[in-house]
Amino acid sequence: MAYDPADPLAVSVEFVCGNGMHTTWTMGRDLVAEGLTSRCPVGLGDVRVWQYGEGGLRIRLHSDEGSADLLAEIEDVADFLSRTYQLVPEGSELDGFDVDEVIRLLLATTPVQGRCWCGREYPCLDHGAE
Template sequence: MTENQPAPRAPGPKPNEIAPLSLRIFRIVWDSYRIPLRVEFRFDRGDPLVVSVTFHPEGGPPITWRIGRDLLHDGLLAPTGIGDVRVWPRISRGRPMLRLRLERCGMRVLFELDLHRVEDWLFETYDLVPPGEELTGLDWDGLVADPLEDH
């Protein structure tokens, strides 16, 4: 007889962590010209106000932007953001998509992502750190005291 042993498990997120979201997205150059690339969304409960988004352009180094989690959430529902980051929902080719525009030093780039995949992953982050609780447990005394310390 063979013993009942648990099947090997693929490594996954640790308890109290969210697995990164890896997506194939498109850089929109013109409405008829799209460049595919891979992007990865990460959430760190130690910094719950932001989502790190790392773009992996073909032939280039990865580029990471930190985007406000609430800004990303609000962009699922309606146009939001000013300045460097803007997000809005859109129907594209008959599917709900999310548009993400990033700007730096007068240069702009526009991306299109699967709205439902981003939404599902983002809601997992809210299960881990609910809205309004992002700053719970923050050491306010330490935060204020450190800059005021004599160095």
């Protein structure tokens, strides 16, 4: 597992497939933490996490190409998560995140193929360029 404080809400796992190709799955750090204490699968969509057996953790990954079950020791994953929380404490992941700036940047982005986000020719009368 890997953690990047620049993406504080996520952890990722990289795999080397049988054909030598690498693939990386990214999932919520909180999802993995919740799965550490749940006997039932937690998560929606392509990633589910839950305890199995004595001291085990199961992470089920699903995609159009197939599914994979990853098995790990709860203690190892808990230690990993503990180190991530030392880097970025729980609840502080979005400190310094400026949602207004993100929205400004999204709205200032040049539309694709000369069209406004509403689908009309850019700049449209309702959403003209700034």
